[in-house]
Amino acid sequence: xxxxxLMYLIPSIIMFGxxxxxxxxxxxxxxxxxxxxxxxxxxxxxxxxxxxxxxxxQFEGMFFTxxxxxxxxxxxxxxxxxxxxxxxxxxxxxINQINKLKF
Amino acid sequence: MDYSQFLMMPQExxxxxxxxxxxxxxxxxxxxxxxxxxxxxxxxxxxxxxLAFIPMGFGEAFGAMFESTPATWVMKNVLNxxxxxxxxxxxxxxxxxxxxxxxxxxxxxxxxxxxxxxxxISSRHFLLFVIGLExxxxxxxxxxxFEKRYYESREAAAKYVFTAIFSSAIxxxxxxxxxxxxxxxxxxxxxxxxxxxxxxxxxxxAFVIAGVGYKLSLVPFHQWTADVYQGAPTAxxxxxxxxxxxxxxxxxxxxxxxxxxxxxxxxxxxxxxxIIVLTITIGNLFAxxxxxxxxxxxxxxxxxxGYIMLGVIAYSTxxxxxxxxYVLVYIFSNxxxxxxxxxxxxxxxxxxxxDYNGLFxxxxxxxxxxxxxMFSLGGIPPFAGFFSKFFIFMGAANQGTVAIxxxxxxxxxxxxxxxxxxxxxxxxxxxxxxxxxxPYIDSHWTEELGLTICVMGIIAVGLASGIYAFLNQTTxxxxxxxxxxx
Numbered sequence: 001x002x003x004x005x006l007m008y009l010i011p012s013i014i015m016f017g018x019x020x021x022x023x024x025x026x027x028x029x030x031x032x033x034x035x036x037x038x039x040x041x042x043x044x045x046x047x048x049x050x051x052x053x054x055x056x057x058q059f060e061g062m063f064f065t066x067x068x069x070x071x072x073x074x075x076x077x078x079x080x081x082x083x084x085x086x087x088x089x090x091x092x093x094x095i096n097q098i099n100k101l102k103f
Numbered sequence: 104m105d106y107s108q109f110l111m112m113p114q115e116x117x118x119x120x121x122x123x124x125x126x127x128x129x130x131x132x133x134x135x136x137x138x139x140x141x142x143x144x145x146x147x148x149x150x151x152x153x154l155a156f157i158p159m160g161f162g163e164a165f166g167a168m169f170e171s172t173p174a175t176w177v178m179k180n181v182l183n184x185x186x187x188x189x190x191x192x193x194x195x196x197x198x199x200x201x202x203x204x205x206x207x208x209x210x211x212x213x214x215x216x217x218x219x220x221x222x223x224i225s226s227r228h229f230l231l232f233v234i235g236l237e238x239x240x241x242x243x244x245x246x247x248x249f250e251k252r253y254y255e256s257r258e259a260a261a262k263y264v265f266t267a268i269f270s271s272a273i274x275x276x277x278x279x280x281x282x283x284x285x286x287x288x289x290x291x292x293x294x295x296x297x298x299x300x301x302x303x304x305x306x307x308x309a310f311v312i313a314g315v316g317y318k319l320s321l322v323p324f325h326q327w328t329a330d331v332y333q334g335a336p337t338a339x340x341x342x343x344x345x346x347x348x349x350x351x352x353x354x355x356x357x358x359x360x361x362x363x364x365x366x367x368x369x370x371x372x373x374x375x376x377x378i379i380v381l382t383i384t385i386g387n388l389f390a391x392x393x394x395x396x397x398x399x400x401x402x403x404x405x406x407x408x409g410y411i412m413l414g415v416i417a418y419s420t421x422x423x424x425x426x427x428x429y430v431l432v433y434i435f436s437n438x439x440x441x442x443x444x445x446x447x448x449x450x451x452x453x454x455x456x457x458d459y460n461g462l463f464x465x466x467x468x469x470x471x472x473x474x475x476x477m478f479s480l481g482g483i484p485p486f487a488g489f490f491s492k493f494f495i496f497m498g499a500a501n502q503g504t505v506a507i508x509x510x511x512x513x514x515x516x517x518x519x520x521x522x523x524x525x526x527x528x529x530x531x532x533x534x535x536x537x538x539x540x541x542p543y544i545d546s547h548w549t550e551e552l553g554l555t556i557c558v559m560g561i562i563a564v565g566l567a568s569g570i571y572a573f574l575n576q577t578t579x580x581x582x583x584x585x586x587x588x589x
Contacts, residue, residue: 016276023269032265039272046279055286061279064230064288068275071237075268078241082248082260089254098258101330 129207220350259334274314332401382409435560487565
């Protein structure tokens with residue numbers, strides 16, 4: 001069976017959509033973080049696949065993916081630190097509880 | 104590797120040097136001299152700011168990923184001046200008992216985010232741009248959580264970090280589509296590779312605009328702004344609202360013009376048009392009903408971001424010059440307002456508009472500074488804000504189509520609306536009387552110096568016509584920067 005470009009792109013976009021859906025609907029901050037990771041990783045798949053199928057002579061997409069993984073790791077570390085920071089204040093990671101700042 | 108290409112980035116190297124010295128001071132100096140760290144950093148940064156005005160090292164570096172031009176040099180200097188004022192106003196605050204344990208981190212993170220913004224401004228490749236963008240936006244989440252004794256600060260940081268990651272994911276998805284279409288991430292090569300609109304390209308450009316729009320708090324993506332501005336410490340809020348916004352605006356112009364300039368009227372002119380109208384109007388309408396001054400300035404800064412975007416839609420060297428001028432004036436006016444708020448908040452903890460009733464009686468100079476800042480933000484003639492609005496409207500109108508005239512007219516009407524809420528603050532300070540007004544505040548000399556620089560900037564930048572002429576002359580040499588409109 002020949003794998004085509006679309007067979008990678010469609011799962012990647014579904015992954016991104018799941019990430020957006022999770023980001024908008026989940027109440028637990030850790031789950032929101034996981035959803036964000038899904039979105040960031042689907043971007044990595046996109047880059048690698050475009051590079052592999054459309055421009056096999058170069059490595060720009062691969063390089064971007066390497067950097068994007070590092071950036072995603074930094075983002076996760078920072079977000080987890082801030083979640084812990086919030087948890088210390090309200091003993092909870094429910095996103096509905098952080099609602100003091102509004103209007 | 105050719106190390107001489109590092110000479111193309113003198114301002115970045117200088118900034119890293121300042122950062123390293125501050126880091127070493129913070130790590131190795133004994134406890135008793137730590138109290139001098141804020142002043143040490145500020146003076147070091149002032150020396151660096153003056154030295155960075157020397158024009159040198161224009162050219163490309165790292166396989167043309169990084170480009171230093173006269174325009175980026177000017178923009179970086181404008182940001183340097185703003186950061187210097189922010190640091191000056193923060194000296195007293197970082198020596199407070201609650202904050203002083205971590206005061207080194209404040210300065211290190213500020214300097215590093217500024218470094219990220221410099222990379223963003225100078226990048227001519229999306230990889231370097233993304234690295235700069237993340238370096239510029241992630242540490243600000245840590246800075247927003249700086250005031251550990253207040254719960255609001257933690258909440259603001261949580262809201263900021265989630266929206267920042269969400270927006271950067273959308274932004275990177277947009278870039279991946281651009282890569283799939285063009286096969287390159289260099290801005291110039293993208294402009295050559297994509298010359299006609301197709302559905303994927305439109306989606307990609309929309310995602311890129313959304314990603315940077317989050318950082319600029321343009322309207323469909325502005326919801327985080329008010330919460331984060333209110334919750335974060337005032338020094339961080341002023342940094343976020345002025346420096347971060349100015350750098351992102353310039354980088355936005357570079358991306359849209361350099362990478363997507365060939366599809367200006369086909370793809371993004373109308374997106375930006377709608378965003379500007381929404382940003383200015385909604386920012387104004389929501390600012391009217393705010394009572395907390397930091398929230399009020401958040402909505403005011405949303406609407407100001409819409410005015411800054413007029414310089415992008417102008418698509419000309421005049422628009423670029425007027426945008427840089429607008430950011431310069433905006434730095435002085437907004438930092439004056441935030442400086443006054445920071446002084447009063449540090450001394451009394453009061454931030455709502457009603458607390459400012461009768462401020463003129465007890466603190467005439469603070470009230471006077473705030474009044475000048477509000478007049479300048481609103482665009483009342485003798486002050487710099489009027490001239491910056493005038494030039495940015497002129498830059499946009501130069502584009503010459505009827506649609507842009509309508510846009511400028513909408514912006515003009517909104518200027519008049521904005522006067523209403525800016526003058527509400529002035530009215531509270533000068534006309535309203537209050538028996539329990541804020542008592543006389545003895546502000547620290549660094550805060551006074553910072554406010555004095557801002558006031559001088561507000562008065563002088565508008566009257567000294569040489570500044571705009573210089574910006575215009577600097578950008579005029581960059582006509583080749585703008586690809587032909589397609």
